[in-house]
Amino acid sequence: MDCGGYFIIKGSEKTVLGQERAAENKIYCFDGKNTAKWNWFAEIKSVPDFKCISPKQIEMMIASKNNGFGNGIFINIPRIKQPIELFVLFRALGVNSDKKICEYIILDITDEKQASLLNCLQASVIDANKYITQEDALRHITASVAYTPMNMDKDTGARKKREFTIDVLNNDLFPHCQTIEQKLYLLGYMANKLVKTSLGWIPPDDRDSYLNKRVELTGTLLNNLFRNYFNKLVKEMQKQVVREINNGSWRSMEDYENIINMTNIYKIMKSTTIENGLNRALATGDFSIKQSNSSKVGVAQVLNRLTYLASLSHLRRI
Incomplete structure (x- = not known):
């Protein structure tokens, strides 16, 4: 009896192999020995479970350069070109007090056991001392966003750029968190784990451990495509x-309702775009997606029909 689980593309039987990936919505800390600019870094791939979007990768780094008070902490956010100072980001989210920011990171700043953590935050406090208010922080971040106003006057362009910055903070910074308060606590937890790892209190994460991996099966891979x-x-x-x-x-008759009609709709909505894309991926095995760093070649393969067990093994392969 045939167990199914494969596709027939142009007469050829194709199976889609499960793909390993890093678990999402989980913070990982690593040694920055491969980079001269950062000593340690933490990363998280954030994706909400209530809507289907590409994961947003947020990175937090401890600088290798000492500013006189220690090593500052910076954050990389999608659609922002420059790393942002940790305390500046907290202020942009509405927390102006240095003490309150430290409480989000350490929770109990009066605990003597946490004194080392507090000392590690001194450099970050100094890095952000030019930006006291939320407005100062937003203005600083707005200067670094990947947005160029076109065909607008100066005031309109500045307003649109600020709106773009707020959109980035709402939708690209931890999109799986639904409130600002959740974002603040996760940001604090991420900084807490990074500093503890840098101090040697907890070991760095292992990229190869299956605790930190998930498997994408056929449904997820085709969904992404x-x-x-x-x-x-x-x-x-x-x-x-x-x-x-x-x-x-339509311009000759000024009939606005006739902009899209039966003669041009086939040019506007091409019926082959999605179908050809899925067929090409299954035929060639290349499931790579544009604007993504990962290369997925050889995902779809010709099903092994040598024996029944060989076919079953191929269908379940990762």
Whole structure:
């Protein structure tokens, strides 16, 4: 009896192999021995369970350069070009007091056992002493966002850039956290774990441990592919609609309801974009996604039909 679990693409039987990946929404701390700029760094791939988006990777680093008070802590956030000082980010999220920020990180700052942690935060306090208020912090972060205003006056461009910054803090910084308070506590926990690892209180995480890994099965892999090609379809539709608005036949009759009609809808919404993308991935085995650092080649393979056990083994392979 055939157990199924494979695809037939152009007459060829294809199986999709499960892929290992790092577990999401989990903080990992590593030694920065491969980089001269950072001594230690922590990372988390944040993805919410209530909507389907690509994981957002946030990194927190301890600088190798001493500023006279110690080594400062910085954070990399998607769509922001420069690392942001830890205490500046806390202020941008609405916490202005250095004492309150330390409480988010250490919880009990009066505990003598935590004195070493408190000393490690001195450099970060000094790095952020130019930015006292939330407005100062937002202005500082806005100067580093990956956004260039086009075709607008100076005031409109500045307002749009600030809105972009707030959108980044809301949607790219720990998107699996639904409130600012949750983001603040997770940010504090991330800094706490990073400093404790740098002090040798806890060991660095092991990338190869199966405790820190998850397996993506066929459904997840195809879901990621579909999302990528669906977004591509939407962008192509936007371009075609703008082209029709500017140059379409509706202009001669000024019939706005006729911008999209039966003669041009096939050009606007291409029915083959998603289908061809999925077929190509299954046929070639290349499941790589644009704007992603991971390369997924050889994910789909021709099913081994030598024996029944060989087929079953191939279907379950990781």
